[in-house]
Amino acid sequence: MSGVALELGVVAGYMVVALAVGLVAYRVTDRDAEDYYLAGRGLGTGVLLFTTFATLLSAFTFFAGPNIAYANGPEWILVMGLMDGVLFGLLWYVLGYRQWLLGKANGYVTLGEMLGDRFGSRGLRGLVAGVSIFWLFPYVMLQQIGAGEALVGLTGGAVPYWAGAGFITLFMVVYVAISGMRGVAWTDTLQGVFMLGITWVAFVWVAAEIAGTTGGLAGALPTEFRALGGGAYSPQWMLSQAIGIAVGVSMFPQVNQRFFVADSKRTLKRTFAIWPLLVVLLFVPAFLMGAWANGVGLPLPDGENIVPILLSEYTPGWFAALVVAGALAAMMSSSDSMLLSGSSYFTRDIYRPFVNADATARREDTLGRVGVAAFAVAAFGGSLLRPGSLLEVGSTAFGGFAQLAPPVALAMYWRRTTKAGMFAGVLGTQAFYLATVFGPPVTLAGVPIIASSYFGWFAQVVGLPLGVVLTVGVSAVTAPSDTENASAYVDALRAD
């Protein structure tokens, strides 16, 4: 069997399994939003761990991550370990556990809904959803472009780009519209276990081959990669990446919504303890392979990925094909979660409050599924046209989401936060961050005011203290409006 046929076979197999799982999930899912979007808040430890893991990491682990280690050195393992293993773990507790308690007590399905209830503000609810969709939409587009191009590469151009991206879009629409969160989480679990397993097989295989050569494993690590830091890796760069992305991830709709879905406190406790191990188990082998590929002198042509190249050097064609197909499946399993969350933000926080407040649960359920299709098809259209500014928004999405975190954290923890403070915190930081991405640089007496880098620190990290200052400052000088319900969160926690 040729590599291409095998790759397509694995991709097709994955799709068939995903559809079957989706159908089973459809049968056991009630026709209401809480069950469709949150699997009835009933996920146990194993599924919660792996669905978050697979949603978070996806194809990045196989492609972009190892490419960074190949180009700059294995310090990327430390950046990702600090980012996802420690910092995101703590954010999951501090923000996520609080959200879980509030969601369970008050029935929240989305972040915007949670904030809108506390501040009695339809506008705030719509704003948070709107900002989220603004960053999420082009990010989904980028996933579709990646998947379409991967299919083109996989078939050596036999499948044209539009057909590849279109086929994957169609598949995801059918699958997500049917299965909802339960089915997505179940396939994520299968895919996460597969991803971890195959990464270790690849790692051990490659390590054994390299260890047998004259230089051994040490020889496969270029001299400039051995010392910690140097090159692209400055402390500010490493910390900016780790902080910016970890905070951004916590506000990404498909991750933030997973804060609501655990079945019990026990599940959350176990997940918290296992999480750092799962992260280090995946990143160390995946990114070391990228660094080794540099040391053994493999060239990386533009637009290609280093792991497939390394694998075709040291392992049989069928195995390399398996890993590539796994990565494609991983790409899809992240996109499906984004579609589902994007749809829920749209139907619950924009359609329902602003267009049709009297929609029945049944109608909302139908609309949610239609929303998945509309979101995916629009993103597909975008992936064909590829407007440059939209691509730029997608590639800076983590920073955009990160700006939401300070006002959200304050809203949950500081009772004096007011509606005006929330608007100032959200709008002010979004304006600041967008200006740093799109606007001309501005400096005042040598101090950067609008810039992508502030003495080595990224704009997305500089925006975080700005968000705290704006939210706290404006809250301090404004009175709560009549519609606010400052006790909405306090009472919920007491009831627990």
Next chain:
Amino acid sequence: MINPGWDAYHDSMRTWRALGWGGCFVVLLGLAVPWFLWRSDTLVAGLPVWLWWHIAWMGVTALAFGAFARRDWGLFVTGERQ
């Protein structure tokens, strides 16, 4: 109330626990990247010593998170030990 001093005692214990765990989390964050090994190029078993530190540190982090979850889950978030 059987013992009127109990509340004050309880509050002060909670403060100490919060300080202890807060400090622990800061150290876990601060040393996930071994800054004290900056520019060190020592290899152990073919891999940089700073990478071994990170791997071991993630294990320590998991143990600490596990201990926190067992003993003081809810601290900082609900204000109570759950």
